[in-house]
Each structure stands twice: as C-alpha cells, then as structure tokens.
Amino acid sequence: MSRAIFTPELLDRCISCGFCLPACPTYVRTGVEVSSPRGRIDLMRALEAGELPDGDATVDEESSFCLGCRACEPVCPAGVQYGALLEEWRDHTWQRRGRSRRLLLGPLLWGANRAWRLRLLGLVRRHARGGPRAGDGPQLLLGCYERALFPRVSRAARKLAPALRVDRGQGCCGALHAHNGELARGRELAEQLGQRLEGTIVTTAGGCAAHLSTVLGRARVRELSEYLAEQGGLPRAGGERRRIALQDSCHLRNGMGVFAEPRALIAAVGEYVELASAAECCGAAGTYSMLRPNDSARILDDKLDELEAAGVDLVVAVNPGCLRQLQTGLRRRRSRVRALHLAELLAESHEHKGSL
C-alpha cells in the first residue's frame, strides 16, 4: 500500500549505503540511526507504506529534529534529493502541527504570506529603495524578514551593484513556507514573485536563492556573491588585513553548489580563514532556532568555540538566518568577534577604497 505522501522516484533513489552519515550534524551528535538521513528516509518509507501511522512520535520528532541543512546531498553518490523529501515529509506531518509549533510558526508564515504586510515591515526599517538611477539590471530581492531585520544588507548590496533594481511591492519567496510544512503555498509564492520580478533575481539570502532556483529554474537566480563574481572587478584589500571567517549558507552550498565565490570575495578584502566547520550548519536552519532552541544552541556553541579559538576578527554570513544566529550567540558570549553579512563587509571596504 502506498499513500502518495512522497514522490516515489525521490524515495527509491536511496540505497541505504550510509555515505551520508558522517555529514549529518544530528547523527554525528547523537549516533542514533533514526537521526541520520538514511534513518529518516527509512521513517519516510515506513510512513509511505503505512507501516508507521500518522502522529507516530518518532516520525514527528525526527521531522523536526532534522535541521534541513542538506549536507547529506553533495556527499550522496546516488543523488538523493533529501531536501525535497523533507519538504514533502513536513508538508504531510506538520499539517497537524503541535501547539508550540503552531504558536511560533503561525504568525511568521502569516506575515510573509502577503506582500502588503511585508511592505508595512519595510516602512519600519529603511531597506534599499529603487533610486532615480536604478537601471535595467537584475532585480534585488529584499527578503521577507531580512528587509526589517537587516535593512543595511540590501542597502549595501545596492551600493556594490548600483544597477540592481528594487521593486518595493515584492513579497516573500516562499522558502519559509516550503520548509515549514506548506509546500504548495511556498511554490505558489515563488511563482508569484517570479512573475512580479522579471528577469534575473539577485538575492542576499542563500535560503531564498535555493528555493527560488528550485521553482523558477537555476538560470533566473543569482546569489549576491555569485552575481558579483560574474560581474568581475573584485574589491581590493584596504589598510590593515583583518582575519575573516565565513559561515556557508547550507542551502546555497548544498543546494546550489555556491561556496567558492564568497571565499574569493572575502580573500580580496581581508585574510580569509577557513573554519573546519565552515560548511556545517550553524543551527539557525530557518525556523529551527525558534522551534528547537536547545538543539540549535548546542550546534551553535560548537561553532562559536571554534570561531573564538581561530582568533578571527569577523565572521561573514551569506544568509540572514545565519547572520542573526551568529550575532545573537556572539553577543551573548560578549565575544570580540563580530558577525556581518558579506554585502556589508564588501561595502565597507568599497567605501574605504573608493572603487571596486
């Protein structure tokens, strides 16, 4: 018996070889099979076959314990699309959300559901505006909550690439919905955004980039570092060389294969320091830091220990969720390390040096 929760071709791809185990942050920390990608795919199969019922405690727990970082994907020789499976899983399992999940996610998804609500958010904080010089370049994505939380990021992006257009009526890309059990709505929002913003869309959020490229096609989406690298003319280092680390965006790296570009851009303006865990999730993982604060903090703590031991001045993020996670953690520790977005770092150097 098959319940049509999952796309069969996606689910059958896995041959349970276990190559994914060492790449999975939750498996590495627990050593428990059901907390690995292979184990979770087994749970999905049991759910699909009706061997485990809806509401099974382990199934529910694992669907939320998984960070959704997709670190299992690049190491999978069989090419299992784990991220897509997770979205289908949560779409099914999280329909009957638990109380705490409903209280936290409900308002968040509601807010990002309509463009006008986000526009109100944008009035509170001053994100980038389409100025009179705005050319006919690609469209800059403001991000749903990014525009309010980190308005400086989009302003920095425009400073770096003045050709970028800014449409003030744009909505959310739907990644938030797709990752949190509303897959259809997540795709719908991405399609609406694709219609509103014609041509190439440039984003400062790795998570949005990966979701948009899944729905709209890879060709229409550029994450900022990718766009800047394509445009050429890397900024030069100014003055003293600061030691700078990078926190990869999981979906940018594992979903889109973009990781060399931000490193090259950082290396042009400072001394780039590769953290051993640069490619590992920081525990932000979209809404994870809110839904599972303790697990999230445990993962973040390992990262912060490493950052402080590495003696870096700055850590750079390429996704607003990671940026918020790192800033919060560093502030709580009163660390001397500062976290900022790649766009901010480059714009700073740009100001010091004048030209790109």
Added chain:
Amino acid sequence: MLAVASELGLPVIPRGAGSNLSAGTIADRGGIMLTLTRMDRLLEIDLENLVAVCQPGVTNAALAAAAAGHGLLYPPDPGSRTTSTIGGNVAENAGGLRGLKYGVTRDYLLGCEAVLATGEVIRAGGKLVKEVAGYDLLRLLCGSEGTLAVLTELTLRLVPAPESSGLGLAYFPSLAAAGRAVSRVLRGGVLPATLEFLDAVCIETVEDFAAVGLRRDAGAVLIFGQDGGPEGVQRDVARIAEACEAEGAIEVNVARDAAEGERILDARRAALPSLSRLGRVTLLEDATVPRSEIAAMVERIEAAGARHGLRIGTFGHAGDGNLHPTIVLPDPDDAEAVERAHRAFDEIFQAAIDLGGTITGEHGVGLAKLSFLERRHGADHVALLRRIKHAFDPQGILNPGKLGS
C-alpha cells in the same frame, strides 16, 4: 544481554554501520538489533608493536586517520570506509581497493575480544604476530557475519605508510580489453597497490556524481596505482602504462599529484551508490574469480546481461578478480524484470564457480547469497558450517537464518 537473549531464545543481530551489502543485517525474524556504532573508542595505537586496539564502532576512516597521524597505514579500505565500522569490517572480512597488494581485513586482524551467544567472553590472539595455541578462532570469527559471536574489541596490525604513491588511468574500448590488460600487468612482475576498473555504465554515473573528468566515450577505465619509494613508484606506474598501451588502451594518463589520485579513488568508491541514479532498484553482486579468468568472467557477465535484456554496470577490483556486476531496474513493481535479474545473477554465479571462483569475494553471504552456498561448497562443507555454528551458538540466536543455519 546475550545470556538473557539465549535463555529467551530471542534473536540478536549485531551490526555496525549497516551498509548491508548482502542483506546480512536484516532482522527477518525480528529480535534485537544490536548496533555497536557507539562503542567507538580507539583504545590504543601501539607504536612499538605496530598495532591498533579499538572498539568495534570505530569507523574504518577514523582508524586509518589515527594511524596516518603516526606515519602508519591500516590498509583495508572498503568503499564504505567513511561510515563502515571496524567491527563490521571484521565480521564481513571486508576487502577494498588495496586487496591485491596488501590483502584484506583478515590479514590485519591480530586479536579480538568476543562475547558468545551464551554470554561467555573469549579472547583470541593479541599483539602477537605468531600464535598457534589452539584452533585459529580469529580466522573463523573474521567473516562470520555476526552469526558466531559479538565482537567487542579488536587488535589490528598496522604497517609503515608508504613514502609516496602514484595513480594512473587507462581507457579501453571494452571491459574485457581492460581485463586482458590486468593479466598482462600482473604477468609483467609488477604488484600494483591499486588495480580497479569501471565499465562504460559506471563511468557515466560516477562522472555524474564526482565530475573528476573521466572520459565518457570509453568502454572501460582501468585505475592503477602503486605506492612505495618515489623511484619505484615512478618505474612501476610507467611499466603498467606500457602494459596497458600494449593491450590496446585508447589513452593513458597519470595523475598530477596525490590529491588528484585521491579524488579519482573517492570517485571509484562511489561507484555502487552512484549507479542508483539509473533506476529505482539497484541489485549488486560480488562474484570473484582467479584473476587470470577476469576477462573471461567479464564476457560471461556481459552475455548474461544481453541474454536477459538487462542493464548491467560492472565495476570492481580487477587486480584481485573481484567483480561487482550491478543490475539497475527502472521499476520495483515489475516482477518479471526482477525475475530476469535473478536468472541473470544465477548464471553469473554459476559462471564464477565454473571458472574456479566464488559467489562472494568481500560482501558476505548474508541472506542474498545463502541459497547459492551449497552450490559453491557442496553439502558436506555446509553441514560442517552448521555444526560450527551450533558449537558457538547452541540456541541459534545470533543473526539467525543466515550463515550456518
């Protein structure tokens, strides 16, 4: 736990990482799945005796890395080495890419602690190169697939790491041609550290995953490597390359450096799972023949595939005669196709036996090959296996329904 399980007659299936290539860790009779991955302490690297002592859950890669930190090498390196555990490697007598020159897991097992089904604890061997006090239980436990005892501590031989290594690729119009080149290389008096091949189907899927720049238009690629002193390595790599050219290689390349060589070997290790890209069902086999028969075996595999209209991707350890023909089917519900696949494997096993080979070289018997065991060994041999099993596990609780039952 084992004493209680024995009393209750409850099956216990010990397992490591569960790569499960021969369905050896399937709990088809229920019971307790005894996963040993969290017994993962590396207890000691003894530089004077050149041994490592570890718990069963240490991964092969972790042991190899720890040994490398002391300038030592743990040679067995199964494709699954990043996840598979030493306990699992010993229980399956795992091979790997270095088998030809360095041998397999049993050649490195010096000692172990094991818990019998009755709960009794035994030790066999130790930090000893020589030991003849009694039957060689180590060799018996190695490859016993969790049917005789639960391995709880292992002592393994390490060797000094080779000074340097070199790797090359030779492309051939067909897998059989690559097989003939293998024979020529080995006749030439060189014992390569690595001699692996992939057919055209595997080249395609491996390249899709790893993008290491393999030629997609070739019928097969032979990956060859040597390690040792730099001069010897250079000389041997050149000699192997010559032998390949003499056997009609389309192109021969030598890796620029060790890092490039390692990327190619990692790609080769991903051959099996990457085949899963081609269809929804992947059926893997492990037929092994004397290496002089490798070209003949390859031809028999291809003939079986053609006869049954199946897509077979073959890769394997060409140097030690160990082949992994893998059938990929598009639809798991197509019973007729599954039946054809089983018929093809039946013929492939028979061909291996006819050529003086065996039904499994390194993946184990498990459930998958149990029905072929008697054909390989005859009734008397299989009866003896049962009596051995009974001596270790009178209640028949350890991994029941597999080897020895």
